[in-house]
Amino acid sequence: EFDHADIFLDLNDIETQFHHAIRRVPRSGFIISRAGIDSIKRVLKKGCWSNQISIGEGTAIDFKSNGDQLLAGGLDMKIEWLMRGFQNAQNAELAVAMAHTINVPIDRAFSALGEFRGVARRLNLLFENGSLKVWDDFAHHPTAIANTLDALTQEGAPLIAVIELRSNTMKAGVHSETLLASAACADFVYWVLPETITWDEGLLLRPDGTSMVIRDMVALETQLAQQASGQIIFMSNGGFSGIQSRLVARLTKC
Known part of the structure; x- marks a missing residue:
């Protein structure tokens, strides 16, 4: 790819x-x-x-x-x-x-x-409480995104994908027309985009409303913290501004 x-x-x-x-x-x-x-x-x-x-x-x-x-x-x-x-x-x-x-x-x-116990950022399980799992993965291109999400369908629980377009290739829109299909296994998708995107963000939106573009990380964290069950997977080659650790801290206190 x-x-x-x-x-x-x-x-x-x-x-x-x-x-x-x-x-x-x-x-x-x-x-x-x-x-x-x-x-x-x-x-x-x-x-x-x-x-x-x-x-x-x-x-x-x-x-x-x-x-x-x-x-x-x-x-x-x-x-x-x-x-x-x-x-x-x-x-x-x-x-x-x-x-x-x-x-x-x-x-x-x-x-x-x-x-083998695995490595960081490859289906890395960050949190589990019996009803909710939070994962972290380095996947950030269509094929890797699709394979990672497909793997989590084996868990049999609803899946929320949080995907950050961080690499230069992704931000430039090189794969913009295949990204939506790559996330097909997720029940809901949050696309985290920088302000500098110049291509049509509508390419990332599902007709049924089960995907959205978001830039406000505080709002995203708040929405995810309300998730009581299922799975949340973060996918990016960047650090997501530390939202994973903050979310886990909030969930741990619940």
């Missing part, structure tokens, strides 16, 4: 830079790539002189997330784990593949994922 529009001209420009990076990997090194991705195929077609490991659909390292379980199709194994969603299953594939390059057996690496 195209990113860093202030640096690169287009996706082809980014692919060229990845090609340059691959050229620097020695013959004894490894290139781990996901199967079935057109942009990855194009990059590798430009040239690859190192060992290659393919992961994903139809390979030996093909994982699927199902609630609190991770399934390994190629191994006929499954484990209980704390992660959620398609994107975390993909990250798990990469981790196992990298471990395999230093001779860790795939089944052993897969089993170890059950002990």
Whole structure:
């Protein structure tokens, strides 16, 4: 997906830079790539002189997330784990593949994922009181937003998404026409926009009124603090002016 529009001209420009990076990997090194991705195929077609490991659909390292379980199709194994969603299953594939390059057996690496506790800002659970969960995630582009929200639908509770357009690419409106669809899994969406937006904000609004553009963080915090149940997910590559910690503090006092 195209990113860093202030640096690169287009996706082809980014692919060229990845090609340059691959050229620097020695013959004894490894290139781990996901199967079935057109942009990855194009990059590798430009040239690859190192060992290659393919992961994903139809390979030996093909994982699927199902609630609190991770399934390994190629191994006929499954484990209980704390992660959620398609994107975390993909990250798990990469981790196992990298471990395999230093001779860790795939089944052993897969089993170890059950002990992984996650990292900050990747479906990071900030608050839980039995009826309400508050999450924080670094997702800030359409594909990542869609995958993150899809993962939380597995929780089975109503979902409020708070999405900040913070990166230069997002503020410039490069993905403005696909953002609304990316948040389809959320029951309600707050779009946090800067004053400098010059493109049509109406592209972010649902006909049924279950989305809104907001800039007043105090008002947003007040509205979210009234939420008694369900899920709230903050998504941004920025800090959201600290609203997450303030909201959690208010909810903790309730």
